[in-house]
Amino acid sequence: MSAADRDQAALPAGLRERVMAASLTARAAGQPVPAVPEISGDEAFARAADAFDGLLGELSGEGWKTQALRGLDVQGLVGHLTGVEEDTQRALGGDPEVADAGHVESTQGAAIRQAGRSPALTRDEWRRAADRTLELARAAGRDPAAGGSARLAMHGITLPLDDLLVVRAFELWVHDNDIRRAVGLPPSVPDPPVLHLMSDLAARMLPYAAARLGLRPVDVHLVLTGPGGGTWDVAIGRGAGGRAADPGPEGVAIVADAVGFCLLAGNRVTPAELGPHITGDESRAVSVLAATPALALD
Amino acid sequence: MEGSDALLAARLAAGDDRALAEAFDQLASSVYGGALRVLGNGSAAHDVVQDVFVELWSHPDRYDPAAGSLRTYLIVLARHRAVDVLRSELRRVARQERHYRLTPAEPPGAASDEVVAAETASVVRAAVQLLPDGQRRVVELAYFEGLTCREVANAMGIPEGTAKSRLRLAMAKLEAVLDRQLLESS
Numbered sequence: 459m460s461a462a463d464r465d466q467a468a469l470p471a472g473l474r475e476r477v478m479a480a481s482l483t484a485r486a487a488g489q490p491v492p493a494v495p496e497i498s499g500d501e502a503f504a505r506a507a508d509a510f511d512g513l514l515g516e517l518s519g520e521g522w523k524t525q526a527l528r529g530l531d532v533q534g535l536v537g538h539l540t541g542v543e544e545d546t547q548r549a550l551g552g553d554p555e556v557a558d559a560g561h562v563e564s565t566q567g568a569a570i571r572q573a574g575r576s577p578a579l580t581r582d583e584w585r586r587a588a589d590r591t592l593e594l595a596r597a598a599g600r601d602p603a604a605g606g607s608a609r610l611a612m613h614g615i616t617l618p619l620d621d622l623l624v625v626r627a628f629e630l631w632v633h634d635n636d637i638r639r640a641v642g643l644p645p646s647v648p649d650p651p652v653l654h655l656m657s658d659l660a661a662r663m664l665p666y667a668a669a670r671l672g673l674r675p676v677d678v679h680l681v682l683t684g685p686g687g688g689t690w691d692v693a694i695g696r697g698a699g700g701r702a703a704d705p706g707p708e709g710v711a712i713v714a715d716a717v718g719f720c721l722l723a724g725n726r727v728t729p730a731e732l733g734p735h736i737t738g739d740e741s742r743a744v745s746v747l748a749a750t751p752a753l754a755l756d
Numbered sequence: 757m758e759g760s761d762a763l764l765a766a767r768l769a770a771g772d773d774r775a776l777a778e779a780f781d782q783l784a785s786s787v788y789g790g791a792l793r794v795l796g797n798g799s800a801a802h803d804v805v806q807d808v809f810v811e812l813w814s815h816p817d818r819y820d821p822a823a824g825s826l827r828t829y830l831i832v833l834a835r836h837r838a839v840d841v842l843r844s845e846l847r848r849v850a851r852q853e854r855h856y857r858l859t860p861a862e863p864p865g866a867a868s869d870e871v872v873a874a875e876t877a878s879v880v881r882a883a884v885q886l887l888p889d890g891q892r893r894v895v896e897l898a899y900f901e902g903l904t905c906r907e908v909a910n911a912m913g914i915p916e917g918t919a920k921s922r923l924r925l926a927m928a929k930l931e932a933v934l935d936r937q938l939l940e941s942s
Contacts, residue, residue, distance in 0.1 A: 467789035470802060474780055477806050481813035487773035491816055683766035713767060735763065
């Protein structure tokens with residue numbers, strides 16, 4: 459008999475329930491430690507834009523000409539982002555045509571027009587576009603008529619303004635890493651408040667992503683580890699955006715790194731590369747992970 | 757085990773209440789056993805188990821998987837908490853003895869409290885008797901007579917610094933003696 463075995467003692471009835479109740483009173487389930495400061499969507503976008511601008515400032519002339527994505531060099535990819543800002547501004551202005559515009563097709567003109575320009579001009583044009591988006595978004599957020607909760611439609615998705623700005627931060631970070639990979643720089647990680655908003659959005663979007671692929675109903679206990687992570691119970695197939703009150707034995711639990719999960723949602727890693735820990739029906743969990751990037755914009 | 761402990765700790769930090777339930781199911785009996793070894797009575801050990809798991813859930817980042825297993829971390833935490841309970845009990849017993857000496861006709865408290873207190877108090881008193889004379893006298897004066905360190909020093913004719921260091925040594929030995937005594941008696 460080992461020392462550890464000798465030290466074990468039969469637990470009294472009710473102690474487990476008492477300990478769980480006391481623990482969850484001290485700290486609610488789902489809340490990460492250390493606590494992540496709450497920031498708004500526009501703050502997340504502003505931070506992502508600053509980080510992206512910082513990266514652009516590090517690039518050499520050769521770096522700007524490096525192939526990055528979809529046949530675009532870095533300069534063309536930055537032009538694509540300028541085009542996305544222009545479409546975001548159209549959405550903020552109530553232009554209905556941008557609602558169903560293709561994310562790539564609609565911005566291809568802005569990407570192509572960078573050819574022959576100086577990188578400084580491309581960077582300046584993007585920065586001014588990002589600042590203009592931020593300015594319009596903050597004005598819309600303050601608009602009492604909209605109540606800060608206006609839903610905006612662009613590129614095939616409809617989201618509240620705050621979430622749309624998190625999507626914009628998400629895309630900036632994803633392309634930041636596309637550029638880093640292309641020019642041989644180490645990957646970047648958003649600061650925890652921004653990453654937490656991205657994780658939260660990716661978790662909340664899971665039912666919509668799963669619906670796009672026609673997944674069967676399943677309750678998902680999603681645990682995203684690391685700074686900016688958290689825990690979410692997501693009901694898939696119970697109506698749009700449903701949250702599971704109690705996932706129960708039929709559900710699956712997925713534990714993964716928060717950064718990795720966001721990269722999966724952004725279609726930059728595969729479920730196998732993510733290396734999740736799965737409890738429950740593995741095939742259903744794998745289906746959920748395979749559906750996670752279904753809403754990714756490129 | 758270290759890898760699974762690291763994952764469990766990461767899940768706890770992410771707010772995964774199922775990880776807390778798993779940690780309890782895997783480790784609570786060891787934590788309870790560790791607390792019982794020091795305290796000898798179940799009721800106080802239950803409180804220690806609760807304190808330990810509330811601490812783990814509230815501050816999962818205080819556990820470093822690289823430093824050792826979660827089991828060891830929790831058992832050490834339980835032992836420290838249990839010793840804190842004993843220390844507090846030592847002070848309570850000392851206060852009670854002084855009080856009874858002054859007012860011997862004071863009516864007793866609830867019967868169950870008295871039984872628990874009496875069990876612990878007898879263990880504490882026996883442990884104090886095992887201390888070396890100089891240290892035992894310091895503890896008796898400081899805790900049972902309620903003297904300050906300066907008063908203890910004056911009463912024993914030793915420097916105040918010596919009184920303090922003897923008290924520290926006595927408390928450390930007392931914890932070890934109590935632990936050993938309770939282990940032998942369990």
